[in-house]
């Protein structure tokens with residue numbers, strides 16, 4: 001049986017004050033309608049983007065199947081294309097020129113100039129597009145982390161993952177379906193790093209992933225002009241129902257010193273969480289010195305201790 005399904009609330013005409021004071025502190029996803037995004041929603045056609053976005057080489061994922069398999073990267077390839085070529089290919093269904101197959105799909109997540117050192121910022125990498133888009137003014141300027149240009153072929157599905165920044169995902173053109181899961185349901189998602197191993201969320205293999213049926217599934221459809229607020233740590237899985245482009249803006253929720261300074265993607269765990277995970281690995285190595293019966297007993301006691309000391313009492 002599939003888990004409970006819940007709609008993501010949609011709200012129109014939300015002011016900065018209402019967002020900051022009432023909505024943001026709830027740490028729940030929301031679709032915001034009617035936000036002033038500038039001219040991008042009408043201007044960013046395939047022709048316009050291929051002309052104005054330029055010929056610069058961009059790194060992309062090319063998928064021979066719609067559901068990208070990030071675990072084995074089976075049928076997913078990393079390639080580069082000039083931006084204008086990418087736009088044209090991603091917007092068409094069958095390709096005359098292709099890497100793997102005539103119906104391959106494309107995904108762009110834009111990167112910084114030097115992806116190891118710089119965060120993505122659409123205003124720097126695509127300066128001619130900057131004037132067309134206004135970021136929602138919900139956050140303080142100093143919270144800004146990055147702005148990422150995203151582009152996807154129709155039908156492509158991005159695996160379920162979490163990011164560590166607050167996020168406003170601006171759907172500029174095209175439609176997509178986004179399914180979200182609460183950070184509190186992480187125990188049902190079979191995580192591998194920041195990603196869930198359950199690729200087929202609509203028809204999951206429950207023999208392999210029985211707990212997945214307990215995960216509460218929040219769902220929304222985004223159309224051009226919609227903005228989805230994804231709080232940090234909320235899992236999201238995205239299917240592009242049509243070819244479309246979007247921009248997501250990551251904002252820091254915590255003070256900047258809490259984040260990993262080498263993170264350019266917005267998905268490295270806060271440093272205190274990584275340090276705690278390293279200490280836990282050491283604790284596990286120490287427990288391994290005991291025979292199984294004792295290791296099991298003390299491991300269970302440690303789990304109870306963590307639950308008692310570190311779980312929040314405020315969450316359902």
Ligand SMILES: O=C(O)CCC(=O)C(=O)O
Pocket residue numbers: 150151152158163167169236238246248
């Ligand atoms: O809409 C997309 O293509 C992916 C969105 C996403 O993962 C993000 O904004 O963090």
Ligand SMILES: [Fe+2]
Pocket residue numbers: 161162163236
């Ligand atoms: Fe994401």
